[in-house]
Amino acid sequence: MNRLWEQLFCIDRECRRLEKAAAVLQWDQETNLPPGGIEERAEQIALLQSIWHRKFTDGETGRLLDRAEAEDASPLERDFCRVLRRNYDRAVKLPGELVRDAARAEGLSQAAWVEARRNNDFASFAPHLKAMIGFARAKAGCWGFEGPRTYDGLLDVYEPGLTAGETEALFTPLREGLTGLLQKIGRASPPEDAFLEWNYPVEDQVRFNRELMEGLGFDTRRGRLDTSAHPFTTSLGFDDIRITTRYDPNQVLSGIFSTIHESGHAFYELGFAPELRGTCLAEGASMAIHESQSRLWENVIGRSRPFWEFWLPRLKARFPGRLSETGPEAFYRAVNRVRPSLIRVEADEVTYALHIILRFELEKRLFAGTLQVEELPGAWRGLMREFFGLEPPTDADGVLQDVHWSMGSFGYFPSYALGNLYSLQFWGKLRRDLPEAETRIREGKFETIRQWLRENIYSRGCRPEPAELLRTVTGEKLSVAPFLEYIKDKYTELYGL
Numbered sequence: 001m002n003r004l005w006e007q008l009f010c011i012d013r014e015c016r017r018l019e020k021a022a023a024v025l026q027w028d029q030e031t032n033l034p035p036g037g038i039e040e041r042a043e044q045i046a047l048l049q050s051i052w053h054r055k056f057t058d059g060e061t062g063r064l065l066d067r068a069e070a071e072d073a074s075p076l077e078r079d080f081c082r083v084l085r086r087n088y089d090r091a092v093k094l095p096g097e098l099v100r101d102a103a104r105a106e107g108l109s110q111a112a113w114v115e116a117r118r119n120n121d122f123a124s125f126a127p128h129l130k131a132m133i134g135f136a137r138a139k140a141g142c143w144g145f146e147g148p149r150t151y152d153g154l155l156d157v158y159e160p161g162l163t164a165g166e167t168e169a170l171f172t173p174l175r176e177g178l179t180g181l182l183q184k185i186g187r188a189s190p191p192e193d194a195f196l197e198w199n200y201p202v203e204d205q206v207r208f209n210r211e212l213m214e215g216l217g218f219d220t221r222r223g224r225l226d227t228s229a230h231p232f233t234t235s236l237g238f239d240d241i242r243i244t245t246r247y248d249p250n251q252v253l254s255g256i257f258s259t260i261h262e263s264g265h266a267f268y269e270l271g272f273a274p275e276l277r278g279t280c281l282a283e284g285a286s287m288a289i290h291e292s293q294s295r296l297w298e299n300v301i302g303r304s305r306p307f308w309e310f311w312l313p314r315l316k317a318r319f320p321g322r323l324s325e326t327g328p329e330a331f332y333r334a335v336n337r338v339r340p341s342l343i344r345v346e347a348d349e350v351t352y353a354l355h356i357i358l359r360f361e362l363e364k365r366l367f368a369g370t371l372q373v374e375e376l377p378g379a380w381r382g383l384m385r386e387f388f389g390l391e392p393p394t395d396a397d398g399v400l401q402d403v404h405w406s407m408g409s410f411g412y413f414p415s416y417a418l419g420n421l422y423s424l425q426f427w428g429k430l431r432r433d434l435p436e437a438e439t440r441i442r443e444g445k446f447e448t449i450r451q452w453l454r455e456n457i458y459s460r461g462c463r464p465e466p467a468e469l470l471r472t473v474t475g476e477k478l479s480v481a482p483f484l485e486y487i488k489d490k491y492t493e494l495y496g497l
């Protein structure tokens, strides 16, 4: 490798080390930090981010990139250049002051959100939310997305190239399909699921979740499981992927499905090809592709019949005396019970995307300037009535339930629903390539499935753009049809519709 490439890889590697150091501080904030440490922690993270920003955008990166782009390069070097250029252009267009101020405000805003949710006090959070919207608008403007295109610029951060219009074109038929199915399900009789709300001691849940994560194939020499209020996955290095879950003694599924979901994210991060190590290519292809992997494990695999044929006896063994009357069929039906609810993270497969479409609608209006922050709680309640026929009794169960807006992550929510769409397109191809997949799940053997995912998706990191990855793996364009077909087939059978 000549000196030019060496220098470019070195800048990228050192910048990523700074990012990972900030990620350690963030991980600690979510899992261990005493409340008194929050303000100082926000300063520490903001300082690291501003050092990263200064180092990455000091002019050297741009000069080297210009030269490298003019050279003959290997396919890996070309992809590296393309991704580094995108990251560089994003960073260099933001003034250092904006990066520092936004990072500091984010830490405080997140702390204010925690308090506001606890006290059901939207008014105390509103000024922080306004500030976050202001920073997001300013950043989109720096990237060249102004006026009616502001929200496109925010979506582009998470799903490169996808616009609000294209997202809407997918979400409209998705909403129609799901709403129609939900109405039919509402008239059918629901499965028995009271046994899921019995008391399951947290210590035993911790043991079961560890067994589950290792049973799926999580290599605990390269990662770990901890507890946090809001489950997440973070990469602290190529061989250090952390996931978190949460435990509620009366909601045994909450921890289980969080652990499976986050394990799916972790498998992606742990499956990058060794040659991507330490480079900007060791990232998921997009947020929605990342979500497609967590959702594939959580829903398509984790909420399937064969999955519980294997795992139910193990769950029973961890909680002796409980579930002794419950067979795999009854358990399968219970874990797939459809129930319109107030809370996104507890939603079933049929209603989940509707929660996302609701947030997408509100974000569009906020950035179009047709909805003010003060009107947000009312608008939320209105859409909840329209989508689910429910009204949250408090803002804590409504507009304050999610962490994303407090961190300035606008345009992120659509990734979850888009992830569902991608996941079924990938799964369709996996099933054609591995007709034995269902049998392997029933045997509790996940290696061949992980191997297929590693070869086709994980190992490539963000070398392909999302649309290109989907096309090369499945030959298809992003579509709602496979997801809707899966949902309709599964729930028509489950509810005898």
Ligand code: ZN
Pocket (backbone or CB within 6 Å): 261, 265, 291, 294
């Ligand atoms: Zn996720």
